[in-house]
Amino acid sequence: MPTAFREAQSVPVLCRDCLARPSEQHRRCPACGSSRLARHPELFSLAIAHVDCDAFFASVEKRDRPELAARPVVIGGGQRGVVSAACYVARTRGVRSAMPMFKALQACPDAVVIKPDFAKYVAASRQIRALMEELTPLVQPMSIDEAVLDLSGTEALHGTPPAATLARFARRVEREVGVTVSVGLAPNRLLAKIAVERDKPRGMACIGAAEAAALLAPEPVTILPGVGPAFAAKLAALGYATLGQLQTLDAREAMRRFGEEGATLVARARGEDGRAVTPDRETKSISAETTFDRDLSLAAEMEPILWRLCEKLARRLGEKGFAAGGVVLKLKTARFAQRTRNVRLPGASAVPETIYAAARALLAREADGTPFRLIGIGAQPLVEAAGADRGDLADPEAPRRAARWAAMEALRARFGEGAVRAGRGLPVPR
Known part of the structure; x- marks a missing residue:
């Protein structure tokens, strides 16, 4: 195979620790020795990012109490309350957010239970938000611990493609705020949201436009935001349990079966999403x-x-x-x-x-x-x-x-x- 053709087919690689760009065959960064290498055919062209803090409330508490680093930590209150957040150690024991506290303690009796300190979490969230806004003005908060960013056109400003800019941002959050974040990088908001869930904690995952439909096809319909258990059961009863099954429908047939939102549902099943990143999301309640x-x-x-x-x-x-x-x-x-x-x-x-x-x-x-x-x-x-x-x-x-x-x-x-x-x-x- 000609050398020029091999180079054209090479997959971009980025060291998330030192921002070096090793060649495709490296499994560790030759510059710093890190194994945290991001690699993807579209790595340096994707510009929509979903940033999600890892076990945010629990991470803030562990930051302030280093002796809890290896302990299972649950944020909540009282035997009759529910779990607001759980660290990854507690999650390995079966503890989940919104779980009744008594069930969480049954699953993890040695958990350290901490009453939520929302003022502290809001302060940390604002620090992270300020760091995001140094990257791009197009930052749309989704909750206290996650946001969507559009870094299109920022390469000239930062001197690096969005993937490298985000890797540098993640390091700053760890250093200056004391918590970790995961990043999903994609051509649109939907795929960025799905990507971020694929590599947590402290991850960076990419989904490109070319691979989206095939990658999503085997996934259950519940992977789509907004498709809850009731709607999923309705879809399954009609023979649509996976996104691949939805992808077979054209827009007209989808609208006939599922109403006005049917065409949008099928488009999302293929990984298509035309929503823009809007900085000031309207507060509804x-x-x-x-x-x-x-x-x-x-x-x-x-x-x-x-x-x-x-x-x-x-x-x-x-x-x-x-x-x-x-x-x-x-x-x-x-x-x-x-x-x-x-x-x-x-x-x-x-x-x-x-x-x-x-x-x-x-x-x-x-x-x-x-x-x-x-x-x-x-x-x-x-x-x-x-x-x-x-x-x-x-x-x-x-x-x-x-x-x-x-x-x-x-x-x-x-x-x-x-x-x-x-x-x-x-x-x-x-």
Whole structure:
């Protein structure tokens, strides 16, 4: 085979530790000895990245408590709570996010359980977000610990292709924030999301456009974001359990079988995704919830807890510059059945008194003797805070309630959270 042809067919390789570019035959970097070599035919042309922090909450805790490095760590609270996060050691023992805490402790009795410290996690997330924004202005946060980036056209700015820029970024996160990230690199958001799940933790995986359909064909339909168990069961009943089976449909047949979204479903099964990376993802709702220490069935027992959640929700609304156009009450029964009830507010509000009055009325209708294990409160739809709590003929007291809330928050900011409390937030004596 001519030398020029062999070189044209060679697969690009990148050392993720020193950014050297060894030749294809190397299994270790000749410059630094690292075995962490990324290799892919499209490695230096892919520009859409999905960055996901590895076991983020648990990693932040291990960063701050190095003695826990080799221990199974679970983030959560109480025997009746659920697992917020689990480190990879705990995951090898069968612990998973959203698992009831008592089941997690059955699977991993020696787990170190740590109550979540969201202020600390948010601070670390903001550090990572700032490092992302040094790479490209096109950063779309997906949650506190993951984001999508579009690095198209950044090679001239950074002097390296996106893959090398991201490898350098991952090293900075480890060095400056103290946690690790995994990167999925692809030509679109969907494939980048699928790629990042293929090499965790501390990984870098690529899926190219040329290989996407064949690579996805044997995968179950549930690998697609948004295809949950119920929809997957419906697809399986129709003979479509894998993405390859969906790929056989044309757009018209897909729409006939699955409705208006059928064509999009089949396109995604082939790895096609036209969504752009949009930096400011719209916030659709803000909420707060808690799991009771014991099942509660009386409204009088749940109301103080509901009030405290309404205060927390109002504070979160204020931090983000929003107000509630409506209120959503969430309850989970002792048998884990969920009830969701909502009501529109006469006027938008970011004041806990107003939110609580609406939520309390919803709770009164649901407190029928059923034992509940969880209660939550949410604001939806969200509206701009500037037009909230102005008052009108129907509710002239709204501005006064807003002023009282502002005064209470000012006192708390100066003298501490316990400086002032509303009586309705005090627990009911048993």
